[in-house]
Amino acid sequence: GQSLEQPSEVTAVEGAIVQINCTYQTSGFYGLSWYQQHDGGAPTFLSYNALDGLEETGRFSSFLSRSDSYGYLLLQELQMKDSASYFCAVRDGYNTDKLIFGTGTRLQVFP
């Protein structure tokens, strides 16, 4: 079956850089997504990697290495508002639109 692993919690200070890792085990691979969820809020899409390498969107970047079944989300110039949970997700197969989500990493940013 499909499974994803990510750390349960990460802490950092404002202005710092933090990396949230995600390793996955899948029978096929169709891209790695990242979602952000603030306390009490809905998950929102952040980024998607289908191919190896780094995708940059402002202060956030996402990296993928398909040979290592590994990806990470990089958050730069951390702000207090970045305190949230971050989930990685993969598609459950070729002929499905189901996503399998990791259990989430809670990021706490301190002043």
Added chain:
Amino acid sequence: DVKVTQSSRYLVKRTGEKVFLECVQDMDHENMFWYRQDPGLGLRLIYFSYDVKMKEKGDIPEGYSVSREKKERFSLILESASTNQTSMYLCASSSSDHAVTDTQYFGPGTRLTVL
């Protein structure tokens, strides 16, 4: 902008009651999903639907059923609510055209408490 709405933000029900959670999306998406979210367990898929009147079980369908009579609306039904169904319920939708991404758009969630 995609908008996914859910009928209630907070709901309190008694054990044994039949509970209906409604979800509506306005982007003409083919796919709709129901998840429950519990601390430390992430998002777990209950049911999903890829077309009107079509449904598939997710990872934890026991105790739940769904209905999709119209493309924009996907309902989750708890036939006889139990205390272990106290949770946050999240609805999501996505396009079946995943040539680019599989982005799912989530509603604000319904926090259900079963007493």
